[in-house]
Each structure stands twice: as structure tokens, then as C-alpha cells.
Amino acid sequence: MINNRITAMLGVQYPIVQAPMGWIARAQLASAVSNAGGLGIIETSSGQLDEVRGEIKKMRELTDKPFGVNIAQAFVRDPDIVSFVVDQGVKFVTTSAGDPNKYCSALKEAGLTVFHVVPSLAAALKAIEAGVDGLVVEGGEGGGFKNSRDVATMVLLPLVCSKVKVPVIAAGGMVDGRTMAAAFALGAEGIQMGTRMVSAAESPVHQNWKDAILGAKETDTVFLNRFGPGPALRALRTEKTTVMEKDPPEGGAMGEFRNALALYFGGDMEASIALSGQVAGRIDAVRPVAEIIAETVAEFHETCADLGARYGKA
Incomplete structure (x- = not known):
């Protein structure tokens, strides 16, 4: 058990959250995360x-542990999503x-705990003003939809943590545990894994996508749509995305x-586009979620x- 504000608020054993990836973050994957002591998230962006x-x-049939739901506002079609x-x-x-x-x-009026995902200090402060309970601070090296003015986690995370409570x-x-320890050193109390969970054994995506992650170098992602229209995004390098990087399609990447x-x-x-973070370059095996989380926690400690x-004072 890791005791801090995140585990207390979420009711979980470990402050490890699975990213809410469209079509992927469903019961098969999310229940494995919750059962392993983390927090599975169900997507709505599809x-x-x-x-x-x-x-x-299905989640309630597969786990009796806590789990959450994401509202990806740009993709919400239902006015009654709340x-x-x-x-x-x-x-x-x-x-x-x-x-x-x-x-x-x-x-919050309905009694839910609300965290907002932010890519910048300005967005973090706006979320605090809105009354959120916490933040997911997302660096530009992560996969998926991004701020067009991306900032790396090493810069963004300590900056935000120095300004919010x-x-x-x-x-x-x-x-893994080393990146988790680094995040905690920079002020975080939890981590969110996306690409690592896409490549997990319980991830529902096709094996070709998992194999592409395993074969990727740290330089094998592309940043698309930086100048719009629509959101920017980070994805695996393929023939399609390599062309799109230099010659964006008319109307942007979203099509x-x-x-x-x-x-x-x-x-x-x-x-299509295989969303992925730069950390694909560090993933070399498809592993069960329970192993990923257990080894992450052990390596963190x-x-x-x-x-x-090595460095503590005597």
C-alpha cells in the first residue's frame, strides 16, 4: 500500500491510473488495472x-474494486453526459x-471526485479556479491528443506542482518504477500509464499494434496537426503518419x-493513426497488467x- 492523497481519494492500493483511451479503455483492460490495485478508467471519447x-x-462483474470514467469534452456528443x-x-x-x-x-454537486487533465500551467490554474479536486498533468511526450505547444513532463510537472496545492x-x-519515482520527486502523488497499457496482455488492440510498440525506438513517434485544424496528437511512426507529419491532410488529422x-x-x-507516446521506445515485452503494476511498485520503492x-544525509 502506498499511502498518500491520491490513494485515499481514489480508494486504491497504488496511485497508478490507466489512461482513458478511446475504444481501448473498456472493461477488459480497466478491470485488470483495478484488480491489480490501480485505478481502471472507462472511456467515453468513442x-x-x-x-x-x-x-x-461488465466492470462490476469483473471487479469489486474502484474504477473511474473519463469525459473527453471535445468528443462528447451527448448533452446529458454528466x-x-x-x-x-x-x-x-x-x-x-x-x-x-x-x-x-x-x-462535484453529484458527489464525484473530479480531476482535470492539463497540458500547461495556465490550464492547471484555470482548473483550480473551476474547483477540481486534483489534476492529471500531461507532458507532451505522451501519446494521444496534445496541446499544440507541447511541454515535456520534466518541465511541466514540477512547474505545476510548485503552483498548486x-x-x-x-x-x-x-x-515503470523509475519513472514513477522521478514523477514523485517532481511533486506528483500518482502516475497515469497509457502506451504501457495499450501494449499490455489485457489490452484489446490487435497484436500488430502491440508489436509496433515493441519494435519502436524512442524516436519513432510523430507529432501531428501542430498547426491544426483540430487538436494536435502524438502517434507511432508509420508510412501514413510519416507523410502526414510533413504534409498534413486537408482538414487535419482527425479525419x-x-x-x-x-x-x-x-x-x-x-x-488510421496509432496513438502512442515516446515511451514506446522503452517497452520491449507484452506483459500482464498485474505484473506491470507489481513490478512498477517494487521498482518505485x-x-x-x-x-x-546513496544521497541521503548521514
Whole structure:
């Protein structure tokens, strides 16, 4: 057990959260994370709320541990998304990709704990003003949708932590116990894993995507859509995304997601965009979630103890 504000607020054993990836962050993966002592998150960014409702029902069949739901505001199609989330009976929600003022008050009035995902200090301070309970501070090296003016975790995380008093979960580059220890040294009290969980044994994505992560170098991601239209994003380097990096499609990268399921579950790596963080360069095996979390926690404690022994004052 790691005792801090994050584990107390979320009711979990370890302050390790799984990123809310569209179509991927569903019961199969999220329940494995919760059962291993972390916090599984169910996505809504796919927009398939009927399916999401079913996934939440499955979660309750697969785990009796806490889990949360994400509201990715830029992709919300249901004006009653707050009622939808509240009706699912969850106690924790992350909001992202939008104004924290939009849903924070209504969610908190319903008794939920709310964390907002932020890519900059200005966004963090805006979320604090909105009344959030905590922050997910996401560095630009992480996969998925990004601020076009990306800032690395090593810069962003200590900056935000020096200016806010709420608990912080670090995202972007988080993959093992050493990165977790580094995040805690910079002020975080929890970490969020995305790419590591995409490549996990319980991840529902096609093996071709997992193999692409295992084969990737640390330089094998591209930053797309920096100048719009639409959100910027970080993805694995493929033939398609290499072309898009220099010659963005008319209308931006978002149109490529109309074929997302052919990549995600059909294995055609050129059909769409495989979102991924730079940390793909550090992942060399598909591992069960329970092993990933257990080894992360063990290495975290070992790293902290080793640093204390080597550099602590006598």
C-alpha cells in the first residue's frame, strides 16, 4: 500500500491510473488495472455511450474494486453526459480536452471526485479556479491528443506542482518504477500509464499494434496537426503518419480516425493513426497488467530506497 492523497481519494492500493483511451479503455483492460490495485478508467471519447454503459456493467462483474470514467469534452456528443456518468454510480471522473468549468460543478454537486487533465500551467490554474479536486498533468511526450505547444513532463510537472496545492497525477513518459519515482520527486502523488497499457496482455488492440510498440525506438513517434485544424496528437511512426507529419491532410488529422477500428482491432497499421507516446521506445515485452503494476511498485520503492541510501544525509 502506498499511502498518500491520491490513494485515499481514489480508494486504491497504488496511485497508478490507466489512461482513458478511446475504444481501448473498456472493461477488459480497466478491470485488470483495478484488480491489480490501480485505478481502471472507462472511456467515453468513442462516443458510443450505449456500449460504454455495457462496459461499465461488465466492470462490476469483473471487479469489486474502484474504477473511474473519463469525459473527453471535445468528443462528447451527448448533452446529458454528466447525468450519464452520475447514473453509472462511479465516484471518480477525469475530464479532459476542454474547459474545466463546463462540467466540474455539476459533477462535484453529484458527489464525484473530479480531476482535470492539463497540458500547461495556465490550464492547471484555470482548473483550480473551476474547483477540481486534483489534476492529471500531461507532458507532451505522451501519446494521444496534445496541446499544440507541447511541454515535456520534466518541465511541466514540477512547474505545476510548485503552483498548486491539489494532488497531481503525472502523465507522459510513465512506464515503470523509475519513472514513477522521478514523477514523485517532481511533486506528483500518482502516475497515469497509457502506451504501457495499450501494449499490455489485457489490452484489446490487435497484436500488430502491440508489436509496433515493441519494435519502436524512442524516436519513432510523430507529432501531428501542430498547426491544426483540430487538436494536435502524438502517434507511432508509420508510412501514413510519416507523410502526414510533413504534409498534413486537408482538414487535419482527425479525419483519419474514421477508419480507427480497422487499425485498433483489425491490425491494419496504415488504416488510421496509432496513438502512442515516446515511451514506446522503452517497452520491449507484452506483459500482464498485474505484473506491470507489481513490478512498477517494487521498482518505485527500490529506487526511492537506493537514492536515499546513496544521497541521503548521514
